[in-house]
Amino acid sequence: MIAPADRTPLPREFFDRPVLAVAPDLLGRVLVHTTPDGPIELCLTEVEAYDGPNDPGSHAYRGPTPRNSVMFGPPGHVYVYFTYGMWHCMNLVCGPEGVASGVLLRAGEIIEGAELARKRRISARNDKELAKGPARLATALGIDRALDGTDACASGASPITVLTGSPVGSEQVSSGPRTGVAGDGGVHPWRFWIINDLTVSPYRAHAPRRRST
Secondary structure, three states: OOOOOEEEEOOHHHHOOOHHHHHHHOOOOEEEEEEOOEEEEEEEEEEEEEOHHHOOOOOOOOOOOOOOHHHHOOOOEEEEEEEOOOEEEEEEEEOOOOOOEEEEEEEEEEEEOHHHHHHHOOOOOOHHHOOEOHHHHHHHHOOOHHHOOOEOOOOOOOOEEEEEEOOOOHHHEEEEOOOOOOHHHHHOOOEEEEOOOOOOOOOOOOOOOOOOO
16 A cells, blocks of 8 residues: 555544545545654554444444443544453544544554554564454554543644545445444444455454353
């Protein structure tokens, strides 16, 4: 993939749109996390849209809670949640304040700070696997709950920024069901990815967790 040339931060207006417009438009954009260990940058290659009250698969479907409160705030903020007692996942809040929609960042290509990402993702077999999946992406970038609520549009004042990058054309984008989503929310084709990109994660249908006996 050619390194993106446009390093202009995306404005809040970009995120203040319907989530199904924002999600595919995030492909090819560059996420920057500035850390004490150095900056790390990732070109987004796979995302999923979650449409709040209209979406049984969304954390915000049943209304606000302490966990999902950031989703009900202004667009352009970061929503980070902890799952399975092990992993963090990162989302970008979309739409007008109070709507509670967001985009899960599922996968991307590390384009700067790969050495730092490799230290965090020692099990990755190659650099294409460093951020191949939402938990791997968060781990590679050093994302955790401490960053929940971060304003990614606070130019120059935020550890997380989304740059214009090189947005991809619609002919380069495919869509399908979201990974691991059960019930009525599992039918929505709201997962978007760059066709034939090796960093995109494999699709997996929802599999109920079995209780240990």
